[in-house]
Amino acid sequence: MPRRNNRSSNNEVRGPNSALTAFLQEQGINANTIRERHLQRLRGEEVAEIEEEENGGNSSGVLQGLVADLEERQASREELEEEKDEDVETQEIRIASRRKRRAARRRNLGDDEDNDDLGEYTDSDDADGEYGNTPSTVKRPFQGELTNCVECKAKFKVNVYSKKFIKNGKTGYLCNDCAEEEIRKEKSKRKNEINARKKRKKMAAALLDRQDFKIPTLQDICIKLISKNIDDVEAFGDIGLINMNKIGKILSKNRSLNDKTMTLFLMSNLKELEFWDCSNIDSSSLNKIAAYCPNIEKLSLEMCGQLHNDNLEYFATNLKKLKHISLNGPFLISDSTWQSFFEKIGHNLQSFEIANTHRFLNDSLISLLENCGGENFTHLKLSRLDGLDSKVIYELLPHYLTNLQHLEISYPHKEELIDDAMLINLLSVNGESLEDLILDGCSNLTDNFLITGIKPFCSKLRKLSLGLLDQVTDNGMVQLFTDWDINDGLMYISFRRCISLTDESIAAMLKHSCLTLIELNLNSVNKITSNFWNSGFFQKNYLKLLTVLDLGFVRSCDDKVIEILNKCCPNLKILEVYGNNRCTSNAKIRNGLTVIGRQSDTFSFFNVTSKDEDSRIVTLLNVLDVNNNNNNNNNNNNNST
């Protein structure tokens, strides 16, 4: 039944609308109707009916409020006239009390969402509505009149502040002591409620951060304190590499890793250095890394948008022992600098990882291959490099690289750049040593490379990530994993958004790797049916080592599936079920297993903070957004710009 008030139907011209607004309008939900409903509830149905008759049935919420107000004011005037002979003092008290009540009610009507200020006690909800509108139930005794307390039956004098109370259906007033007791009870009840909400809120927040909700360790407390006061720290001293890395990560997360704080990490004997957010470190400070720590073997700089040509050249001359370098977002480094860098330092280099720059060109890669290629070079990562736009260059890889252990080629500039033939070629040379293979976003790859590339060559493979390969089908997967005897089993697998895969592929994969599998990502493989989860495979503990499982947007996953996984994976610690709306809090899970992404977890948290339907929906949308980001996080390295 669509309910529309006059105003909205008269208004023909409107600005742009959100989908939500349009939906709410269609359903006839607006602020007025909500207020009206609330008003009716407040005054009791009887009165509402009478008033509707009087007003011809079309009274809006605002009007009703006005009418009520007027009535009350009139009544008070009459009363005042009657009580002229009473002494002035009591009158004043009376007026004050009425004003207070009216104000309380207005607050109640006006912004009924204002439930948050619970600490304050108002007596509006108990006395006032009934007193104003239904005088028949209980008449408020006069000032100073003697009455019996409903609670303790003692006689006492009623005053303005006496509290109305309903006990066993009998309405009456409380004596001072009982009223205090009652208020205390209510306060503690509210306090408990608030605490429970806080707890739920904290737990929901911790859940999204994938944290257990536990008492912090002394180390963590110290690290937090140090990070907070990092500007006052002069030197770390002997705090250990693990703690230093932890502090580094926290500083990066807080975006407080800057020219000053970064120097704390530089020590002459340092061999490994990781900075997760270099965006606040300027070029001259980056030079300090090479100046202060000449012994660095492994250097990893994320978001290094300020890394200049000069810096990289300085690194090349000063860091004689550099073997591993990983850079994310070094978009100021030009093609010629890359070439001279590889010429100078290439013979030492064992691993090179680069992502997110458009200035790493075809010639840069050729220089890398010519100077570094060979037996020693084991790690290569090329991710999101828009400068590499020649298929021929990619086809050079197998000619130079023969001993790769870790290979990541992800999100190429165009999907045609990486095809089956090139990859099969590369795997035939490197397959024997290859342990990690990450090919996210190379969506031109098909079943062929699985069957003739991975299956015959990759005997040592432990990690396989094929995110977004939509052309890979059941046929290829089943052939790959059936009788793949040269491989003892994979430990990390990601089939994220391989949308063509169905039950068959996953079953074949599990049959092959179930005993070794530690992490599995099946996000958005939405053709998995509920029959799959009910198969006999999940009745036994085959998935002994599985610790992290992502089933986001696999719609067949429901409470029952969670319970099955809970039983059959004894080591499972994190289970993600974003977007599966049939996963609720009803599923029984053991201690130690964290289920992330259920609506029920977040909704209990919405009920606390959101104020009406709209904001609840908006919050939900925000959370879904967060989820999406989470899902993309692994591969979607943040660009530093």
Next chain:
Amino acid sequence: MSHLDQEDSKYVKLISSDGYQFIVKREACLISGTLKNILNTSFKESETNTVKLYELDAILLSKIIEYLYYNLKYRDELTNIPEFDIPTEMALELLVAADFLDSKYNSRFRQLGSGLDALSKNYPIWGFVYSFSCLNPFIP
């Protein structure tokens, strides 16, 4: 301190580098991985229930004991855990000390290791899993 002589005494004596003695509940001491290991071996420390901590002075040790009791009191609570107060100037020293006393990293490794241990017994072929432990996200 005659009651400290009994092997299953409820209390343990911790001695700081500058000679101060602290009598602490055994239950609280067991929160620290290092102290737990020391007290559960067959060395002199576990017989006399006395541990000399040459690395820590009294001020640091008293703060650590304060934390142990704090942990003991609040570890099962979910809300209303008060902040543990540390003087800022002590933070770095305390971090080193905490690192020494809490072999949390080891115990985590052991937890996962034991799972693998059981596996490798049943399936000898999975012995290689050890060599790949560096890939495991749960081992820092």
